[in-house]
Amino acid sequence: MPVADADVAVLIVGGGPVGLTARALLERWGVRALLVEKHRELSPFPRARLVNVRSMEIYRRLGLADRITAGAFAPEYGRIRFRDTLHDRDFATAAMVGINAPVPESPVIGVVTSQDRLEPTLLGAADAPVRFGVELIDLVEESEGVVAFLVDRRSGEETRVRARYVLAADGANSTVRQRLGIDTTGPGAMAGFTTRVRRRSQPLVCPTARRGLLHRARIVRPALPRRRLGLVRSHTRRR
Numbered sequence: 001m002p003v004a005d006a007d008v009a010v011l012i013v014g015g016g017p018v019g020l021t022a023r024a025l026l027e028r029w030g031v032r033a034l035l036v037e038k039h040r041e042l043s044p045f046p047r048a049r050l051v052n053v054r055s056m057e058i059y060r061r062l063g064l065a066d067r068i069t070a071g072a073f074a075p076e077y078g079r080i081r082f083r084d085t086l087h088d089r090d091f092a093t094a095a096m097v098g099i100n101a102p103v104p105e106s107p108v109i110g111v112v113t114s115q116d117r118l119e120p121t122l123l124g125a126a127d128a129p130v131r132f133g134v135e136l137i138d139l140v141e142e143s144e145g146v147v148a149f150l151v152d153r154r155s156g157e158e159t160r161v162r163a164r165y166v167l168a169a170d171g172a173n174s175t176v177r178q179r180l181g182i183d184t185t186g187p188g189a190m191a192g193f194t195t196r197v198r199r200r201s202q203p204l205v206c207p208t209a210r211r212g213l214l215h216r217a218r219i220v221r222p223a224l225p226r227r228r229l230g231l232v233r234s235h236t237r238r239r
């Protein structure tokens with residue numbers, strides 16, 4: 001049985017939206033948790049643009065819904081525009097569901113925001129310890145829990161934490177999943193993405209937008225027509 005340097009009820013691996021939300025919820029329920037995130041800080045990138053209705057219901061219970069809404073963008077900035085090039089006209093646009101109008105079953109509506117706005121709010125929503133720059137490299141299951149092997153990426157120091165539960169919130173390429181030998185299923189990669197975050201003084205897509213997030217996707221599934229697809233979302237950034 002490996003010796004551990006610390007004991008905790010739940011070890012959360014990953015400081016993205018899932019891990020940070022879990023940390024806030026566990027604290028509310030009185031469960032002692034430690035979160036480890038391999039990067040030295042929260043991701044500065046905007047990434048996901050939508051907090052959907054169900055997520056907002058959870059944030060409402062945590063008392064965060066109003067703060068998240070106050071930091072969100074106007075709904076029209078969540079509109080997806082399809083163009084062949086940036087300078088063409090839209091050949092189609094799509095609104096995001098649950099953003100523009102209330103859903104009758106819910107007391108909240110979803111918002112258009114970005115992860116660089118959402119995650120600091122989630123981080124500030126709990127006091128449970130967070131160790132940035134610490135990566136989970138391995139884990140061993142025991143009858144009563146798990147021993148996690150962690151490494152501080154700056155100092156190289158290795159530590160072990162014994163936890164009753166490990167929560168794998170470490171994203172699509174999860175180390176925890178791989179260490180447990182859990183494979184993925186499905187058709188595999190469906191598209192290759194390139195994302196550019198652009199800042200410019202002249203409007204790029206929307207008349208008032210100064211900062212744009214451009215996703216360029218190439219569909220790779222052989223059954224689908226091989227055409228280029230440009231998805232452009234844009235928003236203004238508060239200073």
Ligand SMILES: Cc1cc2nc3c(=O)[nH]c(=O)nc-3n(C[C@H](O)[C@H](O)[C@H](O)COP(=O)(O)OP(=O)(O)OC[C@H]3O[C@@H](n4cnc5c(N)ncnc54)[C@H](O)[C@@H]3O)c2cc1C
Pocket residue numbers: 013014015016017018019036037038039043047048049050115134135136137169170171172174175176195
């Ligand atoms: C460019 C881009 C654009 C996107 N746009 C959208 C969008 O428009 N809409 C949408 O819904 N989604 C979008 N996504 C996807 C969205 O970002 C993810 O779905 C979301 O971040 C998943 O949250 P998560 O908490 O599960 O994982 P993540 O946000 O990936 O967080 C996992 C965290 O775990 C950490 N980690 C990983 N391994 C370890 C380890 N071994 N030890 C410690 N820490 C570890 C990582 O550093 C990371 O911070 C986009 C993603 C990218 C990259």
